[in-house]
Amino acid sequence: MSLRVGILISGGGSNMVKLVQSMTGSHPARPCVVLSNRPDAGGLDVARSMGIPTEAVDHRPFGGDRIAFEDELTRRLSYYSPDILCLAGFMRVLSERFVQQWDGRMLNIHPSLLPKYKGLDTHARALASGDSTAGCSVHLVTPALDDGPILGQATVPIHPEDTAQSLAARVLVEEHRLYPQVLSEFVSRLAAGLPIAPADATNYAQAAQKGPTE
Known part of the structure; x- marks a missing residue:
């Protein structure tokens, strides 16, 4: 059974595209969602055109409440049950609390x-x-x-x-x-x-x- 990969972006998502394109055939994983902290991120449209579900959690309404923002990230991600997260130009610093939830299962470039x-x-x-x-x-x-x-x-x-x-x-x-x-x-x-x-x-x-x- 393929593992499920969630990809987090903030912009055009060129690395996201390459990851999605690679997860075909005998690859041991499949993309399950692309999520951005910017609703206007160009990568969301690209992901949808590739048939990948998308979510947007705008960080700005949360002000400085990073925990509340990350709780909403977690809630949205949980719907898709990713096994692994790939940060691909995700321009938010994540808290220790969030990172520990994905210990050993979150990659960044x-x-x-x-x-x-x-x-x-x-x-x-x-x-x-x-x-x-x-x-x-x-x-x-x-x-x-x-x-x-x-x-x-x-x-x-x-x-x-x-x-x-x-x-x-x-x-x-x-x-x-x-x-x-x-x-x-x-x-x-x-x-x-x-x-x-x-x-x-x-x-x-x-x-x-x-x-x-x-």
């Missing part, structure tokens, strides 16, 4: 080679530091921001003429490749009862780079 450059403006920070490479990371979500065990990474070279925008575009190509690979490997291991992280994180990253598990 971050546009840097973690542990470098947690948070925002990752590409500009890589350029300002004079780095020769940049990239992206898929990691398990823990209460600390962008700090969970790394399950896979992909790198791109930084060119002398790069701007934050040009670098972001090249990293995004790798995000679209890496996230589906890691999700497939993650779901296969979860379904088989195999260890996920952190003990075998290095081997996992290597496996993810080879492609989806058959």
Whole structure:
């Protein structure tokens, strides 16, 4: 039986699209819902066009009450009974309480080679530091921001003429490749009862780079 994946977005959802497109055929998971904290997020229309149910929980009416916002997230998600959550450009910091509800079952993609450059403006920070490479990371979500065990990474070279925008575009190509690979490997291991992280994180990253598990 396929595991059910909920995908959380805040914008256009390009990583969401790649995840949904990957979950076909022999893939061990299927998307069950795409949820956004922004009712006008373009990714919601895209998800609906792909036949995926959507939900929107606008964070703004909740003001600073993050717990009430997350309780509504949980209520909406519970209707679809996801086994796994994938954050794909979801631009809200989640509380420890919410994260612990999904301990070991929530993934995020971050546009840097973690542990470098947690948070925002990752590409500009890589350029300002004079780095020769940049990239992206898929990691398990823990209460600390962008700090969970790394399950896979992909790198791109930084060119002398790069701007934050040009670098972001090249990293995004790798995000679209890496996230589906890691999700497939993650779901296969979860379904088989195999260890996920952190003990075998290095081997996992290597496996993810080879492609989806058959």
